[in-house]
Amino acid sequence: MKKLLLTRAFPEANIAAARARYDVTVRDMSEGLTASEANTALKEYDAILTTLGDQFSAEAFEGDLRCGVLANFGVGYNHIDADAAKAAGVAVSNTPNVVTDATADIGMTLILSTCRRAGEGERLVRADKWTGWGPTEMLGTHVTGKTVGIVGMGRIGQAVARRCHYGFEMPVIYFNRSRKDVDFPATQVDTLADLMGQADIVVVTVPGGGSNTNLIDATALAAMKPRGIFVNIARGDVVDEDALIAALQAGQIAGAGLDVFVKEPIVPDAFRAMENVVLLPHLGTAALEVREAMGQMALDNIIAWHEGRPLPQGV
Template sequence: MKLLITRPMPDKVLAAAKARFDVTLRNDHAVLSAEELRAALRDYDVVMPTLGDRFQADVFADVPSPRATLLANFGVGYNHIDVAAAQAAGIAVTNTPGAVTDATADIALSLILMTARRLGEGERMLRAGQWGGWGPTQMLGAHVTGKTVGIIGMGRIGKAIARRCHFGFGMEVLFHNRSAVADAGVPARQVPLEQAMAADFVVVAVPGGPATHHLIGAQAFGAMKPTGFFINIARGDVVDEAALVVALTEGRIAGAGLDVYEFEPKVPAALMALENVTLLPHLGTACLEVRENMGLMAVDNLIAHLDGRALPNRV
């Protein structure tokens, strides 16, 4: 089978793929263009796409008889793929759940600490040669230990964040989830969205897609405390970015830590101008062993398809 891999991959992943497939590696970090999306469906038996490769309904409509029969997504999130349209075209879709859980939860805690304790701001000051030495009132931030955290979405990643907050920082855990969660893994209370948003720290960990688009908007930010910090490690379009900018610039919330953006890689200039916002370039799973595990899971899905077996991670 001819396999298209749409982005550069770790060597271990490429070796595993090349052992079973005729691989074409697209050595470009940019997302697939409109023509490349359509060519992927026309010219390859299977495709390993990833974040930003927007296989939407119009793409499938333009290739009514695709050669491709599987999109083995590299990543747990697949809101860039219209799964219903793919299935209607006879194309299965898989993802890589589990491989990203701990790394993404670690980034959430990193953003909580960086934003509350003004770590990015402090490093910028020091590197600019503006640090004049220690002082009792220098760069006072917010204390994290013992505070409340409101987690929006209590799936694998949400539960991993809850464990870190509870056991690591003695935080009280509140969470909002669209379905009942019998066991959050730690002492925690399931509450309405507005109550979770009123915690000292709010962390968004829901999947992307139409059901969660702009879940967090002006009304949700209105439920936050002026001393609250907002963290997003989910998908950028879960948040109404314009409403977030308003909440920050008008001082309605204390700060934000973001690893994802509504229109990434574009980041609003208004966000970049704010010192109380920590901005990361989508580093949630950026560890070699994690990316290797993600890629190998995607290859496992491809091999199962090649061998005619049930797909391990069909979505």
């Protein structure tokens, strides 16, 4: 029987489905694998169901490896050096599609929460500091009709854009490195600076790592409107956090909504200190049915590898 490592305690339904086919080891720890631990795992297991935080960097693929497939639990796989995996003969898959709507919903949560100061308002009520309704109290940004700018018009970007257009009558503009046609009203702009300058609300949905690292830097943020709202549901490393903190502290932009961070679960103290920043603990796909679907998709890729078939979601 093939040996399968689950690097986290995934949903019980996924663990049961895996155990029905394989000799399963569940690593019930919140911290991800270090590169050294990842290397050991690749030498000891036939297949690994991995996720964000596991450090499958180039050094993890050194030596004689037993593992034939890394099935990633999540659409983003910037924690895996895909080129090193390929060179070592290790197939890699991810879980697109099943995460799209859930992540887009969190994007809308952050847009609404940041614009309407929901986090700040809830803290006010919980602290028993609310003194009552007033004509000029807790004034935020009206969302309906505002121009939203999507950075990265892939599946998730389009799902956010559709919600904005059809649900909130928002004009949609987007920046994508390649030409991208969509089936709803939206305008592609030529440069990131164009998008940052024209949008009232900017939502980032590009993959993490590679050329997207620090894509949103001080220059990009400087192009935003003073009342602009910035939302990141992509990966933490897409944003220069120091530049974002500086822009917020200087009042260069009005607020930010963040579901991801560079060094998760570490969140800079400066973000926590600002009332105009909404912070979520990477909730993008945090719904049981979504996580179960992700786990099953990852397992289906492992089964395909085991049976000698192409990986349905190979990267």
